[in-house]
Amino acid sequence: MLLLAVKGITESNRKFLSQYDVTVVTPDTITAQQIPEIVISYAWDDAIGQKILANPNSKLKWIQTQSAGVDYLPLKKLKDFGVVVTNASGLKAIPIAQTVLSYILYFARGLNIYASRTHWEPYTNQYLVTELPVLVFGTGRIGQQIASHIRAFGGTVYGVNTTGHMVDGFDEVYSMHDYQKALAKSRVVVDGLPGTPETDDFFNNHFFDQVNQLFLFINIGRGTTLNQNDLLAAIDDSRVKYAALDVTTPEPLPKNHPLFDRPQVLLTQHTSWGEYVNAGRTGGLFRLFEKNVPSFVKSGTIQYNIVNLDKGY
């Protein structure tokens, strides 16, 4: 069967696949005749993808994304075609959680003040992690990894998910419709929500009206879940003291965007997933992908990291 490697794969990856009679084509060598023959898309190329889905006889059965979020895929159409989508959830949990801890410690320990100070003027209003309870929206692998770090510092961490079901590693978990009790006792909010119609614009003026001097708002979820103008207003009238955003709308942010102007806002430009060994590359994706290959080739079944196409995560 044919696999379209949108993301680069190595020689040893190809050898592994050839054991299962999987042949690799790439976007720059693929022919028009091969397009409907593609069974697996390893990462997603929007232009080729549209051509694949324009053909009702397409053999496409499986897309492995390189991201945890899948909101850029034509989910409804993929469902109609019976395509299974597996995402990269978990792959980036460790680096992203380390970035979240870097944000918290940056503002808590006063590095935001010292980063630009060019004269002697000590600043002593620091916080300990234990003094800043954290509320994480999203209790999947990234949320759990964040929770484990907060707890290692002796801190308190609450979670929010759709139903409010308890998840290991959190002190308490609330539902999306009943998070206010946790919010009232938290000083840091982490937006780790997936991009779905339900989460769109969730962190808007209504949300920020419920906080007073929130120490830090973090977005490592999706840019669409946050109303950036409402956040800017909340920062300007001190409902929110600081913000650290890895994701924004749009990306890249245009020159002179107001988010660049506010000294209270730290932007990491969608690089919270970075690690040295895979600098600039999507390392580790194949290791995650290959676990599903044997059963898929044998019987068409996929076990790990399946996305619910109705929910979008």
Add this chain to the structure above:
Amino acid sequence: MLLLAVKGITESNRKFLSQYDVTVVTPDTITAQQIPEIVISYAWDDAIGQKILANPNSKLKWIQTQSAGVDYLPLKKLKDFGVVVTNASGLKAIPIAQTVLSYILYFARGLNIYASRTHWEPYTNQYLVTELPVLVFGTGRIGQQIASHIRAFGGTVYGVNTTGHMVDGFDEVYSMHDYQKALAKSRVVVDGLPGTPETDDFFNNHFFDQVNQLFLFINIGRGTTLNQNDLLAAIDDSRVKYAALDVTTPEPLPKNHPLFDRPQVLLTQHTSWGEYVNAGRTGGLFRLFEKNVPSFVKSGTIQYNIVNLDKGY
């Protein structure tokens, strides 16, 4: 007996002391007659201290310092007078260790780049904590607390102490004369050494000549242990990539000091100990001090946090 409270103590602290017939005097109310009668100095006032020690009949028996380091005390004279010194070691281990982690994550996750970026230009050369083995000089309570945080992130941490004896929480411990094997496999060095004649100028050109592209040099020990000019030279020729210094020589640093000029250097101006509940104050010191009071009043013996006056720590 008389206690000189150089640091402020509360009403409930006074009540506790009065149970043991300890009477409190303060620097602004003390009389000339009371000076030789002082038995305990709670923190140290250099002017009053000199008057106390000028009198060979001084009753001074115990100094509780507000710091972990005691290099500002007249140690030799105190030994001659038979004075016991207890320090504040351990009191600031938690906040200082959190500041050390904030330094590591700040540079590792690229926040040093993003802190001043005012346009879109993603930076993807981040590191994970696991990719930056840490070597801590000093395996006391601060060093142990740092080690526990590094291990919680899955990282590797080596220690250095006088004899190289193993200390819980470190992967390996080396002696001050045999640290090179650990240095060769480390990317971060933490200077947590006390200020003694042996540690004076320890981190000098000879030390920095042994490293090549050391990712980060941290000083949360004593300013005197580091030759700042040698560090600046090591930064300028890339033997050391970044530095984070909480302590410097002198403090305050004068305007236009070259340490303020280097974008690779983060200065936190001797505030790594900060925590919100005790912002700007020496919180918790009395809790540490009071543990020694009953046995001292009863029999003159002191159990906890005794400084070796010959070694100076």
